[in-house]
Amino acid sequence: MQNVAVIGLGTMGPGIAATLARSGLRVSAFDVDAPKRAKAPAGFATAATVLTALGVPDRTSAGIAVADSLAACVAGADLVIETIPEDLELKIRVFREVETHVGAACVLASDTSGIPITRIQAGTRLPERVIGMHWSNPPHIIPMIEVIAGEKTAPGVVDALVAVVRHSGHLPIIIRKDVAGFVENRVLYAVMRECLDLVEQGVIEPQDLDACVSWGIGYKLAVVGPMALLDMAGLDIYQAVGSYLNKELSARKDVAAYVTERTAQGRLGIKSGGGIYSYTPEQVAELQGARARKLVAVRKALQT
Numbered sequence: 001m002q003n004v005a006v007i008g009l010g011t012m013g014p015g016i017a018a019t020l021a022r023s024g025l026r027v028s029a030f031d032v033d034a035p036k037r038a039k040a041p042a043g044f045a046t047a048a049t050v051l052t053a054l055g056v057p058d059r060t061s062a063g064i065a066v067a068d069s070l071a072a073c074v075a076g077a078d079l080v081i082e083t084i085p086e087d088l089e090l091k092i093r094v095f096r097e098v099e100t101h102v103g104a105a106c107v108l109a110s111d112t113s114g115i116p117i118t119r120i121q122a123g124t125r126l127p128e129r130v131i132g133m134h135w136s137n138p139p140h141i142i143p144m145i146e147v148i149a150g151e152k153t154a155p156g157v158v159d160a161l162v163a164v165v166r167h168s169g170h171l172p173i174i175i176r177k178d179v180a181g182f183v184e185n186r187v188l189y190a191v192m193r194e195c196l197d198l199v200e201q202g203v204i205e206p207q208d209l210d211a212c213v214s215w216g217i218g219y220k221l222a223v224v225g226p227m228a229l230l231d232m233a234g235l236d237i238y239q240a241v242g243s244y245l246n247k248e249l250s251a252r253k254d255v256a257a258y259v260t261e262r263t264a265q266g267r268l269g270i271k272s273g274g275g276i277y278s279y280t281p282e283q284v285a286e287l288q289g290a291r292a293r294k295l296v297a298v299r300k301a302l303q304t
């Protein structure tokens with residue numbers, strides 16, 4: 001694969017485009033929103049600076065071209081990655097349109113956070129070339145990418161995408177069943193559900209919960225994954241604790257009121273100036289810079 005098109009230049013698109021351009025692929029990008037297209041080059045540049053700080057080799061062959069139509073963006077593409085909003089109908093509609101502009105061998109990858117790929121490919125003309133490529137945010141820093149085949153994805157498409165991910169210096173993780181949420185988000189949402197429940201029950205304050213998780217299991221899990229951690233702790237210990245604790249854990253099926261009440265008030269998090277915590281624009285800029293620096297430092301330390 002030589003030519004990649006990235007559709008959607010919101011939170012995820014610029015970092016994805018920058019990572020792939022860095023590996024030598026020719027990348028074009030598009031967003032329906034003109035201001036997003038105008039802002040994208042600054043996003044590519046920021047991501048490139050971080051990739052340099054990470055020590056990722058620079059094999060850039062050309063700058064990222066921002067196209068002003070979907071057709072121009074995907075013309076000649078071998079791989080099209082959509083990273084548009086998490087809406088099944090929208091993703092299908094865009095892939096159907098892409099299909100009218102690309103050759104039959106072009107791979108269509110979705111960065112969905114967890115919509116089963118089988119459902120997306122069911123709406124396309126050539127489902128065998130549709131695949132999941134789930135990046136983690138920020139996509140240029142977090143190296144893990146889930147690769148998910150739907151029921152109809154051709155095995156060769158999986159192999160080709162794995163090769164692209166490896167070539168970019170990221171780490172492909174093959175998901176063996178097309179389950180909703182794949183693996184990363186199933187694990188994350190289990191953690192989030194329990195954290196929200198503990199805060200709602202008044203067991204802990206949000207700031208203390210963040211410190212507890214980041215400096216406890218978060219820090220440890222970056223070095224020892226959950227399966228290896230079971231071996232480290234002892235399966236007998238897990239069995240003994242799990243036998244009384246598992247039944248105490250949250251099993252709620254809906255979303256916690258702690259979240260739904262805030263979203264109803266427009267408290268969406270950093271993007272609206274406040275969610276669980278409150279942020280001034282200066283604090284947002286400072287936080288984003290500090291988080292990127294720390295993630296770079298941790299990734300470098302973990303690679304040694």
Ligand SMILES: NC(=O)c1ccc[n+]([C@@H]2O[C@H](COP(=O)([O-])OP(=O)(O)OC[C@H]3O[C@@H](n4cnc5c(N)ncnc54)[C@H](O)[C@@H]3O)[C@@H](O)[C@H]2O)c1
Nearest residue numbers: 008009010011012031032033083084085086112113135137
């Ligand atoms: N934000 C995350 O942390 C994260 C992480 C992993 C995966 N994802 C997934 O990636 C996808 C994108 O997420 P995001 O956070 O970047 O969303 P976002 O809302 O920040 O960006 C989406 C962009 O797509 C554009 N868009 C909408 N319709 C379009 C169309 N028809 N053609 C071209 N562009 C269009 C929008 O203008 C917007 O700029 C979603 O499926 C999401 O679930 C997000």
